[in-house]
Amino acid sequence: MESLLRDKKAILVFVLPAALIYLFSVFVPIIWSTYYSLFSGLPGINFKFFGLRNYAKMWGDRIFLGAFSMNLEYVAIVVLGQVGLGLLCALLFMFGIRKYKTFVRTIVFFPVVLPVVAVGQLFTKIFEITPNNGLFNSLLVLLGLGDLVQPWLGQPRSAFLVLCSMDIWTAMGFYAIIFYAALMDIPTEMIEAARIDGANGLRLLRNILLPSLRPITLTCLVFSFTGTLKVFESSLALTRGGPGTATKTLSMYMYDSAFLHSQYGYGSSIAVFILIECIVVTAVINGVFGRRKY
Amino acid sequence: MSKRISVLLAVLVVFAGLAGAQAKAKTISFLSIWPEANDNSKLILDLTKEYQATHPNFKLDFELVDTNSLQQKVKVLLASDDLPDVFAYESGTPILELIEAGKIVDIEKAFKDLGISEYLDAGAVSLLKRLASNKGLYDLPLGMNIEGLWYNKADFTKAGIKAPPATWDELMTDCEKLKKVGIQPFTAGGKDKWPLSRVLNMYVMRKLGVDAMEKGVAGKISFSDPAFIESAKVVQDMAKKGYFGTGITTVDYATAADTLFSGKAAMLYNGSWFAENLNDSKRNVAGPEGIGFFNIPLVKGGAGKMDDYSMNCGTILCLSKAKYDAATADWVKYVFTRMGDKAMKDYGAVKGYKVTNAKTDLPGYTKLIQAELKKAKTAGLWFEANFDSKTSQVAQDNIQALFLGMITPEQYWKDIDSANKEYQASK
Numbered sequence: 001m002e003s004l005l006r007d008k009k010a011i012l013v014f015v016l017p018a019a020l021i022y023l024f025s026v027f028v029p030i031i032w033s034t035y036y037s038l039f040s041g042l043p044g045i046n047f048k049f050f051g052l053r054n055y056a057k058m059w060g061d062r063i064f065l066g067a068f069s070m071n072l073e074y075v076a077i078v079v080l081g082q083v084g085l086g087l088l089c090a091l092l093f094m095f096g097i098r099k100y101k102t103f104v105r106t107i108v109f110f111p112v113v114l115p116v117v118a119v120g121q122l123f124t125k126i127f128e129i130t131p132n133n134g135l136f137n138s139l140l141v142l143l144g145l146g147d148l149v150q151p152w153l154g155q156p157r158s159a160f161l162v163l164c165s166m167d168i169w170t171a172m173g174f175y176a177i178i179f180y181a182a183l184m185d186i187p188t189e190m191i192e193a194a195r196i197d198g199a200n201g202l203r204l205l206r207n208i209l210l211p212s213l214r215p216i217t218l219t220c221l222v223f224s225f226t227g228t229l230k231v232f233e234s235s236l237a238l239t240r241g242g243p244g245t246a247t248k249t250l251s252m253y254m255y256d257s258a259f260l261h262s263q264y265g266y267g268s269s270i271a272v273f274i275l276i277e278c279i280v281v282t283a284v285i286n287g288v289f290g291r292r293k294y
Numbered sequence: 295m296s297k298r299i300s301v302l303l304a305v306l307v308v309f310a311g312l313a314g315a316q317a318k319a320k321t322i323s324f325l326s327i328w329p330e331a332n333d334n335s336k337l338i339l340d341l342t343k344e345y346q347a348t349h350p351n352f353k354l355d356f357e358l359v360d361t362n363s364l365q366q367k368v369k370v371l372l373a374s375d376d377l378p379d380v381f382a383y384e385s386g387t388p389i390l391e392l393i394e395a396g397k398i399v400d401i402e403k404a405f406k407d408l409g410i411s412e413y414l415d416a417g418a419v420s421l422l423k424r425l426a427s428n429k430g431l432y433d434l435p436l437g438m439n440i441e442g443l444w445y446n447k448a449d450f451t452k453a454g455i456k457a458p459p460a461t462w463d464e465l466m467t468d469c470e471k472l473k474k475v476g477i478q479p480f481t482a483g484g485k486d487k488w489p490l491s492r493v494l495n496m497y498v499m500r501k502l503g504v505d506a507m508e509k510g511v512a513g514k515i516s517f518s519d520p521a522f523i524e525s526a527k528v529v530q531d532m533a534k535k536g537y538f539g540t541g542i543t544t545v546d547y548a549t550a551a552d553t554l555f556s557g558k559a560a561m562l563y564n565g566s567w568f569a570e571n572l573n574d575s576k577r578n579v580a581g582p583e584g585i586g587f588f589n590i591p592l593v594k595g596g597a598g599k600m601d602d603y604s605m606n607c608g609t610i611l612c613l614s615k616a617k618y619d620a621a622t623a624d625w626v627k628y629v630f631t632r633m634g635d636k637a638m639k640d641y642g643a644v645k646g647y648k649v650t651n652a653k654t655d656l657p658g659y660t661k662l663i664q665a666e667l668k669k670a671k672t673a674g675l676w677f678e679a680n681f682d683s684k685t686s687q688v689a690q691d692n693i694q695a696l697f698l699g700m701i702t703p704e705q706y707w708k709d710i711d712s713a714n715k716e717y718q719a720s721k
């Protein structure tokens with residue numbers, strides 16, 4: 001094995017195809033996009049060099065700024081929800097339930113495999129008001145809370161919160177399974193030893209489980225952050241970015257700019273902005289979680 | 295090494311041979327927004343099938359794209375210089391881009407060359423030319439639509455309204471009457487956005503006349519004009535008073551129609567294409583006589599007249615200039631000289647082509663529309679017709695915000711103004 005891995009040719013054979021595919025499918029488009037972001041207009045029609053003006057334009061653009069701040073708030077809520085609830089579910093799988101473990105795990109994981117469009121439709125129906133009350137409003141009526149019935153998806157704030165809860169609900173199971181796998185990897189002797197030493201409940205969680213889960217938490221956070229920063233289809237399926245532009249995300253605006261408004265350059269500069277956001281966030285997470293040794 | 299090269303060459307030769315054998319056959323691509331079984335696509339596909347009987351080597355590749363993605367799709371194809379032979383598109387500013395870039399066929403010239411100019415309906419041609427800022431005719435019509443207000447007759451009777459309103463003030467009084475008997479005055483497919491901007495357009499058209507938006511875009515009237523602001527204010531007030539019920543921005547187009555049919559809402563702004571749903575006895579529970587139509591009521595002191603109608607040619611067809619050749623021309627000649635008659639025979643529909651076999655036993659709502667179409671003297675276009683795609687999206691996103699009171703009437707027009715100015719400056 002060792003001699004095989006020292007063989008430069010072997011390394012080349014193993015690594016090169018993947019490296020090439022990665023290079024062409026990820027790096028080339030990034031560079032291409034960055035190059036496009038310096039232009040205005042539509043390639044082949046009225047493509048003109050525009051310098052860095054696309055980047056300057058962003059900061060005076062009401063839609064961009066709205067999408068940006070909405071995105072930040074969305075990321076904060078959804079990351080916390082996805083990873084936090086995912087962890088809670090995993091703990092529940094591990095210590096909370098004795099019977100029907102597999103069944104409960106399947107139920108929690110189920111939304112992950114559903115198509116986003118279907119989930120969007122499902123939530124649209126749940127929070128419907130016209131022509132008939134959806135599940136949620138009917139439930140409110142049933143509980144005697146008829147006064148609270150409202151067009152949940154037809155108001156900017158509540159539409160945003162429904163979107164957040166939808167995305168938490170969909171991805172929670174994914175993180176729960178990852179955490180669950182990591183929990184199973186923790187040697188039972190360690191947990192038992194801690195228990196004998198008198199650590200229970202929160203103490204066990206804080207001093208034994210969480211430190212052992214640190215690398216996995218790091219991975220989950222990076223996944224969740226980058227996934228939510230570029231959120232696109234769930235908002236499109238649920239509200240089409242509405243009402244107004246209340247749930248329009250940055251990547252939706254990027255897409256609209258490039259492919260609908262014929263502003264490839266501006267769209268590309270928003271794409272580059274999202275890329276920078278992702279890099280910065282990943283670096284910050286790595287900095288906070290990665291450096292501390294345990 | 296030379297052996298490898300010779301093998302490669304051999305393979306190339308074989309491929310070249312295959313390509314050569316296929317050169318005689320003609321395949322054209324058709325990008326459509328109508329599913330294969332729906333009127334426009336079905337008409338074209340049926341006529342193509344007839345054509346193929348005498349031209350067995352002719353093939354048509356059908357591709358369907360969602361209405362909302364049509365512009366994006368065409369723009370991507372345009373950027374990669376690979377427009378389909380025939381494709382559905384939107385008239386107005388979107389098509390101007392293609393005309394100015396010289397990417398689509400001059401239909402007027404093409405039809406003249408083929409000697410089939412008389413098959414195009416003059417009314418449709420003048421409307422399409424106007425939509426393209428009188429740059430010429432570069433698209434084929436697929437419908438002649440008028441728009442207006444559809445109302446549930448039973449609801450009007452219940453509220454004690456004897457005749458459809460002729461003025462805007464009457465319309466507002468009627469709304470109050472309807473509200474009093476517990477009927478929601480209006481519904482609209484607010485989730486789809488455009489049905490709401492059409493409501494605003496009703497007032498704009500009546501207050502400032504049919505060409506208000508054209509003038510606004512060209513800078514001849516300022517979008518900060520009090521009349522524009524007033525129009526947005528009127529509409530916002532209507533929403534505030536509950537004339538559109540709750541959650542109007544969550545209602546989709548189909549639900550809005552069903553709300554009207556069932557009588558839960560009394561009025562719906564829609565176009566003549568709505569006749570297809572109205573004639574469907576399973577869907578239209580109000581029955582063949584239950585729904586009526588009236589043109590937009592007049593605004594006191596406004597420039598609009600009663601024979602001004604909001605009209606359009608629907609989604610149109612364009613031909614790629616780069617791919618247009620004798621074989622395509624021959625197909626065009628076959629299909630579009632037969633389009634008028636076939637559409638009338640199969641659907642009782644006017645598509646903007648010469649009809650020689652006018653049908654008499656048309657379904658009720660289709661008859662109603664045709665009678666209304668005859669009253670039209672001047673055409674007003676839909677709200678976004680003169681906007682570029684960005685301004686159009688700003689107008690449509692913000693119309694929801696306007697209805698919900700998230701933005702002021704002034705802000706609404708300000709955003710349109712700045713998006714339009716940005717576009718005009720980039721031209």
